[in-house]
Amino acid sequence: MNHANPSRPAPVADWIDIKTLYHDPYPIYERLRREGGVHWVPSVNRYLITSYEAVIATEHDQETFSANEHDSLQIRAMGHSMLRRDDPEHYRERRQWQSVFKPSVVKNVWTQAFHEKAREQLSKLVDKESGADLIWDFAAPFAAECLKELLGLHNVSSEDMQRWSQTLIDATGNYANDPDVWAAGKRSFDEVDIALDEMLEWHRHNRDHSLISSLLSSPEEQMPIEKIRANIKMSIGGGLNEPRDALGVAAWAMLTHPDQRRAAERDPSLWSTVFDESIRWIAPIGLYSRQTTQKTVLAGVELPKGARLGICILSANRDESVWERADEFDIYREVKPHLAFSKGTHVCLGARAARAQIADVALPLLFNHLKGLRVHPDREPTIGGWVFRGMLSLPVTWESVVPFKGSGADAAASAITCEAEATHHIAIVGSGPAGCFTAKEIQRCMRGAHIDLIDRLPVPYGLLRYGVAGDHQGTKAVSRQFDRLFDSPKVRFIGNTTIGDQISFEALRADYDAVVVASGVCADRRLHINGEDLTGVFGAGGITRRLNGHPYETTTPTLGRRVAIIGQGNVAIDVLRLLSIGSEELKGSDIDAAVHEALTRDIDTLHIIGRSSAEKARFDPVMIRELGRFASIEHRLHGVDLDRVPEGKDARLDALRTLPGAYQVKVEGAPSMTVEWWFEATPEQINGQGKVEGVSLGLGGETISLAVDSVITAIGFVPDPEDVISKALAQLPRASDTGRVEAGLYLAGWLRRGARGTIPDQRTDARALAGVISGDIAAGEVTCTRSGMTPPVDATDIDGWWRIDHQERDQTAPDRVRTKLTTLEALLESARDESIVFERRTQGVVGDGKSLGDLSVSVLFGTESGNAELVAEEIGQMLDGRCAVDVADLGDVDPHALDPNRLYLIVCSTYGDGDVPGGANNFYQTLRDGAPDISGIRFASLALGDSSYARTYSRGGELLTEAMVACGAIRIGEFGRHDASGPLMASEVALDWAEGVLSLVLSEDPAT
């Protein structure tokens, strides 16, 4: 919503008819989005909201866009369920449903049941032989059986469930007001009530894990019967057709995209991606309704009070401003949060159960057991729908049936091995985060592959060692999981080896079956303004490398008294922080004190300049709040009015409010330094005769000049055009979005997407890339004929790195974790010095299953719907037997009782408008209001969130962390995050995070 921009009346789309929408809504939606995304559509008697941005705006503002529509079709069809209520009534009902759909219950109870149902249905499908239809002979009855179990409707048949679900859904989508549709819906309405009454009685005496049983578990809080009825009908409507349609579309996508199918068959972890991409591509719930509670403006279009809206998920999920080639099914596309499960208060409660049914059970089962499964050559599949969309039929045939083995998880899935890939040799050029994550993922899905990580430097880890700021050791600790890569004899580090120097690119390709180039981009992007070549203009990359002791960065720039930093992304903020903090803040880092002192000695004023408004600035709010901790630095803001937007409405503005001097926080004592922030300011030229004397900025139509002694550009990085690989790649076709240049040659990391994306993003991309490579191998496009290179004589290996590591730690300055060797000669000398006795620091770390000594760990979780609980339990299981560990709900923990002898791993989700979840609220408020002294308590944080809440992403975990630190606790390790709308499982991310934190603690605490 934008109140500041001029608004216009809704355009009328009188050219739309329902029949065409039903058959193929996509061209219609494409035009609606092109015309702004908000239209009045007479034939539907509603405003259709079709752009991603507008849909997101409605989902995050239930005060304006109410779910409680007057005369709602759904209320008429099913009764008044939680889906058509707003908070707090909605929340009260949703809570009663929640426990049955909790991730731990889905994992421990339902998944097993789904396996059994899927096997039964697969046998029936097989019996149909050549007349089989995957939708009606498998997907629909399977979804019906699963739903019966979930709800506890044990007295009805699968056919009843399917009929009820379809007729209730048809009535909900009866925008054409067809009386026959209403009549069929009413019959089902009455039948459900009869079956439900019978089962309510049964469950009173026979408790199980089902929803009906759980509703009866605390009689004093029991929902009124009419609410149970409405919500059960809504769950019958929503819990059957959607999984059926999602499964149908996913199967169809696999049958029509053989390469992607092969990749998923080889790497079962891709089924989850197949599931997400299927429901992004064709969202089963295509449209749902909302109604405005007041006059408002949406995407620049005026909406009156009481306006009925159709929120078109089917359309938003294909918005070309979000997804490239949005109409194509592509499991390798860049992951962006799709809306198929909705967002905000009504986000699907059954999402995890649906994922388990389809991605964990049905898809692997179908494709593993029906060998040669394909669309029936003589019968065409059909698809339809716009309010709900899915396959109307999917006739299939197959060559043979693989019999079931064992029980429980599909045994055939585990039968898939990568033996054929055992001897593939894969080279990865560049051992930074992208290279290492790619190696890890290749190792995971092609267990036998031999991997060489080749780096021009004698040491591994690229940007982790030389780019990530030295005072962020928690982030650098990610390298611990990479250290463990090299424990495998199949993974080698070949350092001090430059492609084009010791070995040509062509020779490298000839030596390996596949080559992944992950050498990054490191040249600072130019500003292209006058004065850029004056003495005194430096790139942020060079400054960070110098501070990080990079062997090629040998001189310390003279910055003078007044420094302008151009750019406001995270790299710029890193530079700002490192140049503004005093030496006392460098304790525990690996920053060279002398270099830091020489760089910062004379600085008294820093200007930080960006073109964007403060709301759109590219920094992460957490980085700004971190700056807020340095109480003696004074901040002054220009080009932003913090009073314009109320507190709590914009994470970036909220973060700026925490800066001393900028708003209400006072500077402590005499300012040690001044930071001037310039927003919406365009650098026009750098002034000076031979050397920098000032910089001119365009600001609100005027030009102002700042007197400065040096300029640091921090506007991104580009590949070095002179680099041999860049030149070779320029001769080849452009890499596809997946990073595939051609079979056997791939790009990873910043080289693939440009210099954006955080370290966790690299992991996400690496997973997809490993899938592409294994797909190429499975398709026979990458053969297995090469044996890898013989390392050049002057190459370094992983033992060389351990010697350097030992040396740097052994001879470190006081208060530093290491003192880096900063010349090539010193690095090489240590790498080759066989007299250095080193210990691989991977020994004894968490993941190798060894004891963690005397360490005592508490894993605490703050949750609303159980994700954090599941994650905490899995961390607990990982540590069980290796150290004293317990797992507890933050709701049951009193901050006063925290024990300084324990390490706390805190996993916390985010709810509401960036709040801590209900379960953690008491704990949080006690910290805020009581300010207990918890100094000496050591903890690490993992925040669960969803990045489509752009303003408040993982804020709950941040709030809790800030409150702990404010009360004196010490945060250690990486601040972990998990994005619920990304492709990685929370528990996977969590285990890596916990491993990183614990190995850091162990290495710092030799007593343990």
Ligand code: HEM
């Ligand atoms: C792929 C399958 C599924 C999809 C795409 C899906 C999609 C959705 C969407 C879009 C909503 C929000 C609708 C709105 O705001 O009007 C929703 C809500 C809901 N879904 Fe699902 N759903 C699926 C499977 C399931 C399953 C298997 C169940 C459980 C039996 C379920 C139970 C619910 C419930 C109870 C709500 C209401 C949540 C609330 O109002 O707070 N869904 N679903």
Ligand SMILES: Cc1cc2nc3c(=O)[nH]c(=O)nc-3n(C[C@H](O)[C@H](O)[C@H](O)COP(=O)(O)O)c2cc1C
């Ligand atoms: C109603 C609702 C509001 C949410 N608000 C936010 C939010 O403001 N910021 C965020 O990062 N994630 C938000 N999320 C996403 C959750 O934090 C995320 O799904 C998390 O994995 C849930 O964990 P839990 O099951 O432990 O509560 C929200 C989810 C829901 C259902």
